[in-house]
Amino acid sequence: MSSQICRSAARAVRSLLTASRSSNAVLAEGRAVTTAAAAAVALRGRAPFIASFYERAECGNASRGWISGALALPVAVYMLQEQEAHAAEMERTFIAIKPDGVQRGLIAEIVSRFERKGFKLVGIKVVVPSKDFAQKHYHDLKDRPFFSGLCDFLSSGPVVAMVWEGEGVIKYGRKLIGATDPQKSEPGTIRGDLAVVVGRNIIHGSDGPETAKDEIKLWFKPEELVSYISNAEKWIYGVN
Ligand code: IDP
Numbered sequence: 001m002s003s004q005i006c007r008s009a010a011r012a013v014r015s016l017l018t019a020s021r022s023s024n025a026v027l028a029e030g031r032a033v034t035t036a037a038a039a040a041v042a043l044r045g046r047a048p049f050i051a052s053f054y055e056r057a058e059c060g061n062a063s064r065g066w067i068s069g070a071l072a073l074p075v076a077v078y079m080l081q082e083q084e085a086h087a088a089e090m091e092r093t094f095i096a097i098k099p100d101g102v103q104r105g106l107i108a109e110i111v112s113r114f115e116r117k118g119f120k121l122v123g124i125k126v127v128v129p130s131k132d133f134a135q136k137h138y139h140d141l142k143d144r145p146f147f148s149g150l151c152d153f154l155s156s157g158p159v160v161a162m163v164w165e166g167e168g169v170i171k172y173g174r175k176l177i178g179a180t181d182p183q184k185s186e187p188g189t190i191r192g193d194l195a196v197v198v199g200r201n202i203i204h205g206s207d208g209p210e211t212a213k214d215e216i217k218l219w220f221k222p223e224e225l226v227s228y229i230s231n232a233e234k235w236i237y238g239v240n
C-alpha cells in the first residue's frame with residue numbers, strides 16, 4: 001500500500017471530520033459525501049470492507065449523510081493510525097556540514113543536493129560544538145591518531161547540524177556524500193565534487209540506523225525536530 005494513498009485518505013478523512021462537525025447541515029452533507037468518495041478511493045484495496053461502506057454511502061440517497069457521519073470516526077482513527085505508523089517507519093539520518101563546508105559557503109549547495117533528491121529536512125541549526133561534544137560525536141574514533149585533531153577541527157567553528165528524512169536516507173545519504181577520502185569519492189558526490197583531502201571533507205553523515213539514532217539524539221532535542229507532510233511527497237513516493 002503506498003504511503004501516498006494513505007496520506008491522501010487521511011487528508012480526506014480529516015476533511016470529512018471537519019465537514020461532519022459543521023453547523024451548516026446542507027453544506028456539511030455535500031462535503032461529507034464528496035470526501036467520503038475520496039476516502040473510498042483511497043481505501044480500496046487496503047481496507048475494502050470500510051471502502052465498500054463509503055461507496056454505498058456515496059451512492060445512497062436520504063441516508064448517505066448519516067452513513068458518512070457514522071463511519072467517519074472509525075475510518076479517521078484507522079487512517080490516522082496508518083499515517084502515524086508510516087511516519088514512525090520513515091527513516092531519519094543526521095547530516096552535518098563541518099566548519100570547512102560552512103566557511104567555504106557550501107551550505108546551500110549541500111542542502112540543495114539532499115532536497116533535490118527528494119529527502120525532507122526535519123531539523124536544522126547552526127552550532128559551534130565544544131571539544132567535549134565533538135569527542136562524544138566521534139567517540140568510535142577515539143583510538144585513531146587523528147582523533148584529537150579531528151575534534152579540535154569540528155569544534156573550531158560553526159557546524160550546520162541537520163536531520164533529513166526519507167526512504168533509504170541513511171544509506172543513500174552516504175552515497176550523496178561520497179567516500180571518506182575525497183580523492184576516492186566519485187565525481188557527482190558531495191566530497192567528490194567539493195573537497196580534496198580527508199582532513200577537510202566538509203560533511204558528516206550517519207553510517208547506519210543505530211548511529212543515526214544516537215547522533216540525532218546527541219545533536220537534537222525531540223522538540224527541535226518537525227514532523228510534517230510535504231506537498232511534494234505525493235510526487236516523490238508512489239507505486240504504480
Ligand atoms: P566518514 O566521515 O566518512 O564516516 P569516518 O571513518 O567515520 O568517515 O571518519 C570520520 C572523520 O574523520 C572523517 O570524515 C574525516 O574528517 C576524519 N578522518 C578519517 N580518516 C582520517 C585520516 O586518516 N586522517 C585524518 N582525518 C581522518
Ligand code: MG
Nearest residue numbers: 204205206207
Ligand atoms: Mg563515520
